[in-house]
Every structure is written in structure tokens, then in C-alpha cells.
Amino acid sequence: MSAVPQVLTFDSWSSGVAAVREVQEVSVSSGCASHLCGSTFFSLRYGNAQTGDLRAPPPSRRPLCASETPDVLVFSPAGPVPVSASAEELQAALNNLWSIKPDSVTVTKQEDAQGSHYTVTFNSDRGLPVDVSAEDLKFALQGVPRVGQVKVEDLGTCRLPKWRVTWLTRPGAQPLMKVDDSAVIGNNVNFVVQEEVKGGLLTRGLTGDFFRVWEAEPQVEVYINGIPSNCSGRCSFRWSEEETPVVTGISPTQGSDGLRTLITITGTGFSSENASIMVGSSRCVVEEVTASSQVCRVGGASAGRYPVSVNFPSLGDARFAANRLLYFTQQLIVSSLSPTSGGVAGGTLLTVSGFGLGHIATVTVGGKDCEVVQAGDTELMCRTPAGAAGSHVVTVTVGNMSQTANATFTYDVDLTAQIWSLNPQTAFVTGDQLLIIQGSNLGGVSNDSTVFVGAKECVTAQWSKTRISCRLPVLPPGVYHVEVQVGNRGFPQARWFLLSSINTSIEYILEVYSISPLTGSLMGGTTLTVSGSGFSNDTANIQVSVGSRACEVASASENQLLCTVQSEEETHVVTNQGSHLSTFPRHPPGTKTFWTWSSAGPTYGSGYAWSPSSLRVFVGDTVRWRWEAPAFQSVGYRVFSVSSPSGSQYEGGALNSGEARTAEGFFSYRFTVPGTYYYSSGYVSASILMQGVVKVLSREDKNADVSVTVGGVVARYLPEEAPEEDEEADDEGVAAGSPRVSRSAADCVASTRCPPANQTSDSLSFSFSACSTPTVRSISPNQGSYHQLIHIQGQGFSDITCANEVSRVMGVYGRNLSSLDGV
Template identity: 30%
Template sequence: MGGVQLLTVISTAFSRPQTATEIVRGIASGLKIAFRLNGATTNFLDFRQDVISETTLRTEFMNLFNIRCPPSLNNQQAAPSIVYINEFEISSPYDETFIITDMAFCGRRALTNSNEYLVNGNTLNAEYMCFAYKITTRNPIFMNFQVQIDEDPPVIEHILLTLRNDSRWHYKCINLRDMLEEYSTMYMIADLFLISRVYLDYYVPSSVMIDTVTLRDSLPIGYEEDNMIMSTDQSSTGLCRFPFFYNGQNHSSCILDEDDMPICGLTPNTKFYCQNSSIEGVRRLFPKYQLLDNSFHIAHSTMNHTIDIFFRYTACMSPSLIEVLPPTVGQAISITNASKPVDGQYSIMFNGQLYYPIPAKITESNLANLLQSFSDFGFVDVARTGECAQYSYTIQWLANGEQPLISIANSSEVKPIDAPMTVLSIRHGSTISVFYNLPNDLLRTYHTTPQVEVLVGGFPSYCSNENNNCGFQWSIDHTPTIISVEQNGIMVTIHGTGFSTELEANIILIGKNGSCDVLSVNTTLIICTIVNAPSGRQVLQLNIADKGLAASNESFIVDVPLLITSFDPTGGDAGGGYQLTIFGSGFSSNALITLGEHFCENLTVVNFTSIKCTVPPSSSMSLIRVTVTAIDGLNLATASGQFTYNSTNTPTIYAIDPTFVTILGGLLNISGTGFGSDNVSVFIDTISARVLDSSNNYILVNLSTQPPGLYSIMVRTSMGFARPLFHIEYRFYVQEVSPQVGSAYGGTDLYVQGAGFENGTRIQLRDRSNRLFPCNIVLIQSNQIHCQTASTARQVTITSNGIHPTFGFGYAWFPSRETVQQGTVVTWYWSSAELRSPVYYKIQQVANAYSTELAPNGFDSGSATSSGSFSYQFDTMGTFYYWAPNIDPSSGYSMRGVIDVVALEPEVMTVETILDKFTGKCQQAFLETRSHFHSLAQTCAFPFTFASVNYTACTSVNDTQLWCSPTSIYTGQRLYCSPTGMLIVRVEDEQNISLYRNVVTMV
């Protein structure tokens, strides 16, 4: 063979590797030839004496890309003690992601299908079973051994093995007799036993990998147990520390560095030479480059003495030129160079949305994760074929039905330049479910007339009539018609056809809620009188029982008059305060009653024919008669008689003190004359007040809690009600909120100006989704509250309750993609309590939709748990990717999700001032970190009535500022005016709510 490559000696006898010294260089005989590629050399082959086939050459060259183990592990010629061997070597498709150190212990492949046999058909006795394994699951590992003792029939033994599950390759030998005797005492008396089959238990996950299985009579040379590896792999400098970190990975045994020298770690960032190594360490030789299996082709021409070889590295690298050894007997030339690898990125258009970037050489699993991170794609399955110079991706949607075709939007960044890219539709999906609801008529017998169907929860009910007939028909001949309508006062005459001869069967509707009482009827004529209907022009409709609504060629309008026919009582004391009932017709819910110039208070419209209200007091000092008038929109009616006020011996109120209180009430002094010494009652509107003390000229009462507003004071004595009418105002309103700038993250000093504030008043902010945020009270004064705002950050919840089309419930985040504003707190909740077996979740931020590397300084929930939660506040705009890694160890599936953080938008907030059960409100809007206020303009209603006095301009009566009412009758809602008459603030009271509106913009 001539000159050979010099040996490197690694031994415990030396502190560093020793290179052998060449004494005499050999001379090649030229009889045998070997080939060398990237430092790896084939066996020498005799092309003259032996028949060298293409299969032999293929085996030799393929061995250059295998993991070569010590011969005693898997070479029966070197280790005759081996009686059975299984290396699981199979060919594979193109796959540039193939990493041989992960996929094999020796050779290129390992067992990855737990349903296959480790040993099958062995017929020889053996003392040991040796194998390499890599386990990533926490599940226990059981193996089934088919054992035959002496001449007995074979039995299956189900045995638990103690193996390391650290996701690294390990090599283990089992003393079969010791294992079986420990499992069952019957093996202690066996002379011979035969292991004919070995296979993994059915429940062992497919992620378990097995390689280099042998049955043998003695242990491999240099074999050591697991607990001896760390003492075997050592340096002369000192004790190696395991595991140690090198090139981004942890290692538990010696490894080869870039110069193919064995190293271990003694201290951080320091590597040392290994003098001795275990089988799991550096006693295996690894290929320098990875080969695409199916790319290797070889043709041998014995006539021309040529060998043509074609192969491709996984990274599309151009292979080094093959060397012929010795070089004097042959030469190698390169015929073609390797194609350049695809690289770069491109953009796609899908469902009207542009998505970028898509890496050109992305793996199938990464592309699936990337597409699933987009909002419109849903769940997909991606398969990739080809190699680094040309890829083909097949995308199958697992959900969402029919999908539009993907198009390439821009491929200018793909390399090589002008690389062609095409998209084809292989098979169209459908949004139509194979299982659909049957139409209801398919569950019924045939009929010639339409049938009535009743569905209960979407399911048709059974028709129990004869012949299953629940028919219904309609006909124009059966439809009543109205030809004309005549009105004379409240009497209405209707002409038409198809009327019922029964009075109660003819229902006449006036407007939406009114009616006309039928007096007489035949099939063509109806006479009725309008009694219960609102006043004004109203539409008339006719509904006939058992027939339905009557048809007509036009809409018929009747004019309902507003009338007062009588009232009771016809007179009373001048102090008022007692109930008056008005009878008539045409009264709607908007009707008002006046006695002279004063409105009747506490008005209740009982129905269209009667109204009840409280008689206002009269200021006249003598007997007086006033007109009773009903006002309903533009309609007005006056009673024929007048109401009489009797002023004889009427008690008189001179003054009240105070004129306003907070909504919690308090003490009220009433001074006047004629109250008497007993039987005195005081009413605030209709609510009785507690009288603490009274005399002929003085009354002291305790006011109860009331909503904000203006309330009449009614004093009832044995001589009747006192006059004139006084009002007490319950004040609780907001005039101004400042400052006009505030932070959405809280901490703003907010000042609320107004009236009626007391200890116990609370301030809170409410957004449009009714979320509440406290404003912490600093100081409360009667006209001002100082508080400090809390953060208004939104809360978003994501759960593990999503449904994956393949794995099912609990294997997808819900929602999987969420858009939030800056400052939002996202909380993830997970639980596997409802799943068949526990699933362990955790949240970790990763760089992109398919990355497995954690983002630097990214969020991380910590250790995986079967149930729990994790919260994180997103303050920075951008797209954040996260995953729950390896929740299904058998498949390696990881749950992924996306959070899109957008700029904080203006948010209308309502500042609520709460005292007891009453609330005052102020609307504001927040955006990012600062807020800007401006008031919303309102309109004064001139003239308006306050305390029975009409005002045509802003007034300061009963207040310290100019104000007006936005309604014609003051109800406790005030608009404050500037000296020029400009409206500056709005305070209103609607059903116990005082409301002040501002818009706050946060920037």
C-alpha cells in the first residue's frame, strides 16, 4: 500500500496526544487502491484480483459518512462473541436537516419506530444484550423479552429497564441471566435460556431511539457502566467536570474539538485534553460533512477503469476532490460543481393580506409554525421535499375549509437571482360539511298544502294530527278589507268587507297602543268610539280574529281629540299638596297639567283617560278660581269648570334654612305661621320627613337621603297645606375635573370640583367596557376631592382551551394570536385536568414563529406545570412570539402563539364620584401617557321654569354662578354659563346620576 497516514496516539501514559514518527516510508505496490475524502479513508481494494462491484464501492464510500464505532461493538469479524446484530440502517429521502449525531449511535440510522423489533429470530444463546439508546420522555421504559427455557415453550417477560432520559446517546449492556433471575426466581434453576425476540412495550413513546443492538457472550472491549463514565473520561491535569458547556451544548463525556482532539471541561470557559474516553465519548469517529442519502450514485466501468461518483452534501457545499491512494495509480477530476443553495426570503399574498418575510430554505415544521402564526391561516400541515438547491412545500389545511390560492408577491430577495417560484393547487378543500342537518320536510309525510313546523332546539317536532297533517293556507278571498273610514268627534265608522259579526272579534288599533271600542258591527260596517288612544293624528288598523289584519289601498288616519271631561276634587286649600285626578281622553305619557300658571306636580298618567298629580300651592290671599288645562305636544284641552283655591286660615311658610343640602340630607328649619302645635307632617316631594320639633311658628325636620335634584317642601297641618311652595335642593354634582393631562399608567393627581362632597365619597374610572379603576383618595372637601389615579392597563386572558385538529382539546392556545394595546397585561391560564393524561405547560418568549431559542431577556413562566397561570405586561410595540415547548413528548409538538402590540389608542373614561348609592360621572379619554380635556357643548332651554318662575336668560338664583336648565322645567340639571353667556360645563341628574362630561386625550 505504500506510505500510510501517520497515527496519533492518545494514552493515559501521556499528558497530550503523541504523533508517531515515520522511520521508513513505504513504497506502493500498486496492487490495492483506497480513496480519501475530507480526511476519511476507505479500505484498500484489490481491483486486479477481486471483483469490485458497484455495491462494494457504494458501501465503502457511504462508510465515509457513517459514525464509525469501535469494532468490538458491531463487527462480528472483530468480535466473534457477537451472535446477533441489528443496526437499523435504512435509506432515507432528501433531508438537509438530518444530523447524524442525533439520529444514530453507529452508522447513519437508528430505530425510531417503537413498533419494530430490537431482536427478531435469534436462535443462539447469549449472555449479554448491548444497545445504544436516546430517551427524551419521562415515561418508564418497558421491554418485552421472548424467552425460551431449556425445552419449554417460549414466554413473554415484561421487564422495566432503568435508563437515563437526558436526551443524549448512551450505551448499555445487560447481563441477561442476572436480569431474568431478578425478575423471576424460576430462571435460577434454568440451565439454558434463549432470547429470540425483544421489542419495546406498546405504551413506550415513539420518541425513544435504539441503535446498535447486539446479543453476545462477552462485553465489548472498554465497556464501562453508566456510573463509571465520569471517572473513565479524564484528563491528566485534573478531574473533568461533567456536564460541561462547549459550542452551545452541555456534554456529559469527552468530545472532539475542531482539531479532532478529545477534550473535557475542568473550569468554565476552559477545555482540557482527555487521556482516556468511554464508548459514549470520543471512541467513535464522526464524518466531517453530512451526506444527502439519496443523492449518492456510483457507476464502475471495468472496461474503461473509471468510477463516476455523484453525491451532494446537506448544505449544498461543493465536496473536496476525492484523493486516490496511492496517488500514482489514479487521478480524480471534477465533472460538475454542486448547485448553489437556495437562500434569502420572499413575501406571499393570501386572502388579501401580505405576509413577509418567508425564509426560502425554511424547514417544513418551521413553515407550518410560521403560517399558523398568521391570523388568517389556521392550522396547517406542511411537507417538504427536495434538497438545499430546490425545495417543494405541500401545504394542507387541517381546518377552515376551502382556502384561496397563495401567490408569490415578491421574490427579489431570493438567491440565486431569478430562481423560479411557482404555486399550484393540488386539491380544493370545501366549507361544506359531509354531515349536514336534514331539512325538516324530509321528516314529514307528503302534503299538497303548506305545513306548520315547530322546532325545539333546532329539531322538528312531531305532528300528531290525522295523516300527519298540520297544514295552513292563506287566501286573498279570506282577507278582510277596509274601503273607507269616517270620523265624527270620537265616533268612527269603518266601511269594508269580511268583518266579523261578533263585536269582540273586531279589534281596532289606534296608533301603537290605542283602541276604539266597537258599538255595532256587520260584515261590511263597524261603528266604534275612541276612548283609549293618545291624542293627535293616529293610524287606524283592523284585526279580525281568525282572519288577521285587514287590507286597504291607503293608510287611514283618525284625529284623536284631547279632552278634559272632569276633575276631582273641584277645589281645596291654597297650600296645595293634595292629589288631583283629571278625567278625559287622549292623554299620552307626555301629557302635562296646569292649574292657572302653575304646573301640577308629581304627575302620573294612569291611562289614556285619567291623570293624577299633586296640586301646587296658590299665592293668592283670597278665594280664587283657576283654569285646569291639559297639554300634550301641540294639543291643548281646557276643562269646562275651574278649580277653586280656599285661602281661609291657610298656614304660611316664611323661610327655610338651609336652602340646599348634600344627598345625605341633614337638619331643615322651617319658619312661618299657622302650623299649629300637633298633627304636623312634612313631605319632601312624596317622601315623609321625620319631624323632630314643631310649634305654631317653627318646624325642625331630619331630611333623609335623596338623589340630587330640586324637591318641593310640603307642610301638612290640621288647617291644610302651608304655602307658598318652597324647594330644597339636594346637591351632589361635579363642576370641573382637572388637570387636563393625565397618565394612563396611573399616578396622576386628579382634582374634582363640585358640591355636596362628604367623607366616604369615592372616585373611580370606568371605561367603555365597564372596567373599573380606582382613584385613591388623598383629601376630601365639600367642594373638592383630591385623588390619585391607578393604572388603566387592559387585562387580556389566553387559555389552553384551544382545539388542535390533530391533538384535540388542550393542545392549542385560545386565542392563538391576540392584538393588544401598549400597557396591556396578558394572563395565560392552563390546565390539563380534563385531558386523558397530564400535559405540562410553560410560557417562553422566542425570537420568531418557529424559533426554539429563547429571546434574550424575554418573558418566561419558569418550570412547566400541569396547571397554572402567568402574567406579563406589554409596554413596547411590536410582535412577540411565545411557545409551550414539547407538551407532547411522543411527537415533540409545541404550542405556539403570537401577541401583536399596537399603539395605545384614545380611551373614553368616565370619572365617577360616588357617595352612598349615588354616582356622579365625568367622561375622559386616555392615550398613552398624557391626557387633554375639553368640555362638550350643551344648549340652554329658554324659557325654563325654576321654582314656578320662568327665566329667559342665565340666572344666579339659588347658586353662586350663572346657570340655566337644558329642559323647559328644571329637574336638577344645570348648565353653568360664563359672563358672556357661553356654556362652560354640564351637570345633569338622570335617574339618580349626576354627569359631567369631558374628553381626555392621552399622548
């Protein structure tokens, strides 16, 4: 380039075009030496303004009326742009152009041997022009979620625009619209929204509940589905002291279901009917009735002191004389124990029978707690603690009542089994491994002989006096105690030839230590390397999730797995089954009680409007249009982009289902650029247009927790570093102790310049980041044959060749890509 600035002109578009994110490329080359490029310049023109020759904007952005003359453009001094300008300098220069406002641009710069390449991205937020047509405003409003169908009338002039909006499909009071006029340039610009007619609910015919009147006495009201009913007779109710029964005493005041105790309740004002008598929450069944008493048999309940209540069906609840509640005490009775002996290691299931026991009862054997496993009012079962050989007393306690059994429980050494070994002592969370227990006096197979790992049963495969084998259950990671129940003799002692104790615990291992990389593409496709311990070789048994996204497992070993993060892309369906409505209720001005109907044209009903007509989707989502003509109607449909909400002609754009209209068909499009996309069906008949809008939003950066599940069990996260050495694995394939294996990431993975997610001590996070999202700008050629060489240009590719993967001609899925640019 010479020292005389050369002007490059940007493509521009009409102010009526909807908001878009357009990308334009500018390449500048110069033969000057690098230290001389500061004196070589260029300018960029957009509309009627250019860098280096800035003009002040006209005072109004609206179109000129026929009687007006154009404003004079005023030049303001500014220098041209040097060839060596940075992206920030060019971005600032372009954002100062009045012709670009209210839009803004973002500029990035790349340099190579051919010159400097600037990428200019327009961040458009145009809204609507001040001279928007009634049809454009109508379809723009219908593109707002939950607005429904509206009618718009243009009541204004060129200098004073004015519109009336009437809601058609969402009657009722609507919130007042708000207009953002910050992007309008002019003198004393002012937008005002006024409500002409407030929407409401039309009630045709008044029902009986509208005519309820004031009553001197309380009224009984009945509601059906929340609607009050009308009383057609006498609906009054009053409370009377003369009709209230009074309880004066009870006898006896203590007893038990086991003793078949009868309670006599005396009082005044009783009716000759069976009362409902409750002792606490236990029913007392009436057996005898007189004018002044009720006799009932007490029911079962836990021992304790309970209030007595009496209710007569025809009178209601009784009150107590002097307002003093009367109480009855349920007694505690222990009648028998079974069995009366067991092993010294504890574990015998002891059955205690009696009355007044209940779920709050506790039991001790020789002063030690006997763990209650099942309880009722007349029987409870508990597992005995370990104890010294000999006889011990059994005591039952309920609340502040205690009762000692007449019989004692005897610990017998001859009934105690011995365990010498337990193998393995580590396991997979999926279970099904064989647990081997060796010892003596283990008895044989019986219904009462069971092995428990934690609280779960280990299903018996073989049981003899010296050896037990069982299949381990599925359990979450953790350490669990192994208990062997030998019949009802209790637990065995875990000793090596009675000299020292052995470990009877087993550790279930499923741990995640790290993931690599920690950041990836917003669009998915990143391959994660997950390092840990206790994974399965069966990929079908492993599920990995990153937030709400699945991570499809490709390969797995016990200590490492590889998975590909799936996309959050969705498919949205739009049909032609919406209703075309143009008839609506109107409340005539100056009236309050009458409604009329006015019509703006015919009503075509279902099949003549898109449903939904407004969609909000994200980049990467697909919209699928489906249409089918109403029966016996000769109409046809298309889908194509239009430049305004009410446009009916295809003038280029992303959407185009074809030139021909069809009575039945479908069309799909995957949106890859944020923006607002208006579309139309064209005329499906002589006078019917179907309009719609898709608003495409950018996907935002976010962090998501990584979760690994094996066999339905969630792995726990251990943030500490794994040791380098790998402990020796046992026969079952799990390393002894708590194996942690350090794994390096795959060689064919690019490094990233993006900041990783913040990690916490209780979760592992992965960042979906725009910084890690590769962008494809162009593919050349876009058609060809087998073995065709394709050039793909963009940014965010890796400088490691094998880290870039092209999985199909129509798309590049970046996996572990860096932020480098390339081809």
C-alpha cells in the same frame, strides 16, 4: 482614542430569529479636547458590514445552494464616525448598513464625565426567512389569530421554495394569503399564492326543503330556527272576494264609555261568530250577533275621532263599502273636581273625574296651566298654579275638544302657609344633610305633607306649624327649587314677614376645576392631584376614572383629592387543553362529489396543544400558563423560549419554567419589551411538541377623559380658573355660594417636558404618553439583603429626588416623573 478608527462589534443573531426589540449599549470615551474630537473616530461593525467601510449587499438574502459560489462584496467609500457624533448621525450611519436591513435602529445619546453613551434600539420586522422550514411556517401561521391548526408540506427546492398549506380546524373557504416580500433582496423576486382546492361545507343527506317545487298558488311556509320546513300535503292559500265581509255602516257615530254607548255595525257576508271590533286601539265588546250586524259596547279612550275596524276569525279583516273608512267619535265629559279650594301659592293636587280624558289632556285653572302629574281615561290629577284669591273656572282640553267643569276652584288665603327661612342653601351631592325650613301655618305631620327638592322627596325628620326639618336626597350638581306641600292645601308663600320674597332654592355642588399633572406614564402609577369643590372626606365614597382605568383614591378633602392611576395590565391564561389534530378532510383533485380523509399521523386530542396557541398582548401584561396531564398518561410539560416557531430546544430567552417536566403546574411571565416570543413545551412525550407564540405590542399614546364620582354622582367640569380666596364655610361644611378653592400641586412633583392633552370646554383630559414613561435599563445588584444599596439605571427619571419612588425591588413605579435621565 487615537485618530486610527477603532472598531466595536455588535452582537448579531441568525436570520431565523423572530422579530424582537433588542437594546444594545455603546460607550465611547476620548481624552481629546472638545474642539479636537472631530478628528477622533470610531466604527461600529454589525455582521459583515461596518460604518466607515460600507459594503454593498449581496443580490440575494437567501442561503446559498451547494452548487453556488459566494457573491463578491463591493466596497463603497464612507468615512468613520467621529467621537462627537450626534445620535442622529450615528442612527443614519447604522441604518445604511446592509447587514442591519430590513431592520432599522433608533439611537439616543447621553453624555457624562466618563464619555458618550449611545443606546441603540433595534426595531426588527423580520418576518420569515425565504428558506423557512415547513414546521416553522406551520407554527408561524398558527400564531396568526383565527387561523387555527394547519398542515404545511415543503414541496420546493433550494432555488424554488414551495409550500402547501391545508387547514385542519377551520374548514370552509379561506381568504387567499398575502405575502409581503418587500424585505427580500434579490433579482426578480416573486412570491405567488394559488388556491388548489376551495374549502366548502359538506352536507350529508338532503332534507325535504331541498325538494320544494314550483307551485301555481301561493304557499304557506314555516321556518324553524331559520330553516324552511317541507310541505307533506296541501299548503296552498288563496284570497277570495266572495269570502270577504263588507261593512256598510255604523250607528251612532259618537258616544262615550261613560254613557254606555252601544254601536251597531251593519254589512254583508258576515259570519255567525263574534267579530273583533276595534275603535282606534280600544276594543268594542260584542253583545249581539245577526247575519248582517254586530252590536258592541264601546270601551274607554281619550276623546277624539277614531277609525273602526272589524275582523272575523274564520274570514279575516272586513273591508268597507266604496273603500270609505267609518269613524266613531269618543266624547269628552267632565263630571267632578276634588278638592274645590286650595292655597293662593298653588300646589294643590286637583283631581278631575270624567270620561275621554287620557294622557294628552291639558287642564287650566283660571286660564293658567295646571301641571298634569297623572292621567287616565276617567281620572287625572294636576297641581294647581298660583292664583288670586277667589273662584276660577276649570277647563279640560283633549285635542280640539274642550269641556268646562260645572264646579269652580277657589283660592283661599286662609289655607296658605308662609316660609320665612330655608337653611342651608348649598349642599353635598351625597345628601343626608339636614334642611331646616321655618315659617307659619305649616300644619302638622300627615301623609299628604311632603318637602320636594327638585323632583325628589326630602325625608321628614320633624314637622310642626312653624318648623320643618328633613334629610336632603342625593342629587347631581345643580340648583334645585324647594317645594313644601302642606297637606293638600298647596305650597306656602316664601316671604319675610310678607314684605319681600326669600330664596327657596338650594345648590348642590360637585365640581372639578383642574388636574395635575396633565401627562403620565403609559404603565400607570401617576399620582393625580384633582382640585375642585364638594368632594367627600370619605375616600370609599369617591371613584376617579381616567378613561377605562381606575384612579385609586389615597386621600381626599372637600376641595382636593389625590389618586394613583392604575395600570391597564391584564393577565392572560394559556392551558394545555387544546386539541392535537392531524387528521383532516381532503378533496381529491379532479373530483367534485366525493370526500376522503387522509392522515398525517396520530390524533392525540385534548391535553396536547396550547389553548390559545397564539396571543396578542401589550407591554406590561402577564401570561400565565397552566397545565395538567390527561388521566392515566405519563407525560410532562415545560414552557421555554425558542428561536424559531418549530424550535424544541431552549437556547436562552425570556421564558423558562425550569429544567424539569411536570405533569401538573403553572408558570407566569410579565412581558416588558415588545416583540414576538415563540415558545415550546419541549417533548411532552416521545414525539409530541406543543408550540405557541406571544406577540407583545407597544402601548400607544392616548388621551383619556378624567371623571370624578362621589356617592354615585358624576362631578361637572368647570374649566374656568378658581378664585384665590376661600369663602367662609357654613355650619354644614360647604362654603356659601359656589365655593371654588385654588390648590397648588404637591411640592414633591417633577415638572414634565411632555406636551399636555388638549382640553375642551366640556371634559378634562389626561395624556398617557411614552414621553412621560420612565424606562429602567438595569438594576445592580439584582440580589442582596436588607439595607442593600441598589443602583437603578434608566431614563425618564426626575431630578427631584423625592419624586422618584421605588416601591419594591422588582419594579420602579414612576410617579409624576420628568423626561430627565439618571441613576
